[in-house]
Amino acid sequence: MDFTLPPDDDPRRVEVRAWLADHPEPTRKDLAEGGFVAPHWPRPWGRDADPETQLVIDDEFRAAGLRLPGASIGVGWAGPTILAGGTEEQKARFLPPMLDDTEGWCQLFSEPEAGSDLASLRTRAVRDGDVYVVNGSKIWSTRADVTDWGILLARTADEGPPQKCISYFLLDMATPGIEVRPIIEMTGGRHFNETFLTEVRIPAGNMVGTENEGWRLAKVTLANERVSLSEGGVLWGRGPADPAVLDRLRSFACSDPVLRQRIADLYTEMVILRLLNRRIMSAKVTGGDPGPLSSVRKAIGDKHGQKAMALVKDLEGPSTMLDGNYPYEEHEDPWAWGHYFSRALTIGGGTSEVQRNIIGERLLGLPREPRP
Ligand SMILES: Cc1cc2nc3c(=O)[nH]c(=O)nc-3n(C[C@H](O)[C@H](O)[C@H](O)COP(=O)(O)OP(=O)(O)OC[C@H]3O[C@@H](n4cnc5c(N)ncnc54)[C@H](O)[C@@H]3O)c2cc1C
Known part of the structure; x- marks a missing residue:
């Protein structure tokens, strides 16, 4: 990262700490009213937080042992679109119950x-x-x-x-x-x-x-991504995160050279993804535009989630796959669920092939794909 987070006595930190002192166990409604569900949104819905301030907020919440809610379809997509193109009546009607999740x-x-x-x-x-x-x-x-x-x-x-x-x-x-x-x-x-x-x-x-x-509004929405220190699980932020994947892999004491090579490749990819995330974050914090780097992250990250789940499954064997039903909410084993769910990663939110088209055209300067 070519930036450092502001020091301990930064006024933004002091303000967030004071809020947390008043709300040691904030409810979703408290977070919504405090502007912490989408700090990058303008006031009164958010806190007008620039990328650096968003990282400060993240950092203070983490220090307090708390996590900000992840993006839902409402806060991640609908809300930014209403902010970009909606009327004042639409904002007042739809944003508060979206933010407090009612x-x-x-x-x-x-x-x-x-x-x-x-x-x-x-x-x-x-x-x-x-x-x-x-x-x-x-x-x-x-x-x-x-x-x-x-x-x-x-x-x-x-x-x-x-x-x-x-x-x-x-x-x-x-x-x-x-x-x-x-x-x-x-x-x-x-x-x-x-x-x-x-x-x-x-x-x-x-x-x-x-x-x-x-169409213009749907595209505006996509550009409105919150900056966050949290890297989350390998399945679009859900499921096990990299450290949990590594712990799980270590638990198998694997001696097969081919599988060990796959573990090494997966680890290398974890490091690459972490660095890529930092590059994207740096670009945002320093006012730059990460541009198609998000497509690179998605193309690598989605495959990474699939590889992690497949590797655990190959080491673990088929036993946990035999009871047939793995909805995440009900199943205690996130690995069995994750193994099946990971197939969706390279399809949803723009397929891997489409991400590659974007990388080819916008990052590598290759000719545009033929249009019908
Ligand atoms: C978990 C999950 C949740 C989803 N949730 C929602 C949701 O809430 N709401 C919603 O509206 N949609 C949702 N989707 C749908 C998702 O947006 C689409 O699946 C996605 O856009 C791909 O479209 P498609 O499935 O029609 O595949 P297609 O576009 O038909 O693609 C079929 C194949 O052709 C390839 N292909 C297509 N165009 C090109 C091209 N130009 N160059 C090279 N290859 C190409 C694709 O990569 C793919 O392999 C969800 C999908 C998933 C997996």
Whole structure:
């Protein structure tokens, strides 16, 4: 890292420490009201924290034995979009229950024929007076069966480039016409769903931004990533973290030279990923733009999670895989769950091939892939 964290008497540290002294065991509501759930958001929702201040906050919370909540679809995606393009009424209505987690959110973007090529989505919203009438279907909608609101992309025009024909809606998941069917995963869990929308009426006031501005807003959202010292688990921040993976690998006292080589490769990758994270953090703290380095991190990190889980499983043998059902919440063994879940890493949030396209074009200066 080409920066050091501010000293102990930095006023920002003093302020956070004073807050923690007043809230030694903060509830989610306390954290939301203190602006600590999304410190990088503007006040009054966050604390207007620049990247360095975010690291200071992280550091003080860690010193107090506390962790800030991780990003959810609401705080990670919907909130930044509402901040970027929403009206003051939308901010006041949606942000507080999102921050204190009294309303949960899902993301209704992907469709059976539109994943990596999201702009080709077919779900259609047609204006009818002061509502939009939506018809179509979405897929892989994480937690759509249990959440209160969804961020929805739908086509509102046909002329011109597809990216200029998409609008961004906030959808009350209790609206008539929505049918959510769970998809059973290979882990045995059912965290994502198919979502069918038939004559669903969304008030025009629930559009974020203006008609056909949805693509721009969806991209704005992605740029709004919190800077954090915490590196989390190897499965998108969930599951076991690198030190736990190493402990687990050590517990097998492996003498097979091929497996030992795989362990050495995995360890090397852990170091590379840690350094890459620091480079990205440094760029942000010093006001630079990490640009496509996040794609490098995702391309390596997703494979890394898969390799870690496969290696543990190869050393452990099949015994823990024989009882068949591994939804994380219910299963005591995060390794069996992680082994199955890790397949999703190189697909969700932009597949590894798509990340490689970004790295090739934006980092290595290779020619753009042919467009249809
Ligand atoms: C765990 C998980 C949670 C998810 N949660 C949500 C959610 O909450 N809401 C939501 O809307 N979506 C969600 N998704 C869906 C996810 O965004 C899509 O799966 C992803 O965008 C890929 O789209 P696809 O599955 O349609 O695959 P496709 O885009 O059809 O890709 C199929 C294959 O073709 C390759 N490919 C595609 N385009 C190119 C290209 N240009 N160059 C090279 N190769 C290419 C891909 O890499 C892949 O191997 C989730 C996915 C996962 C795994």
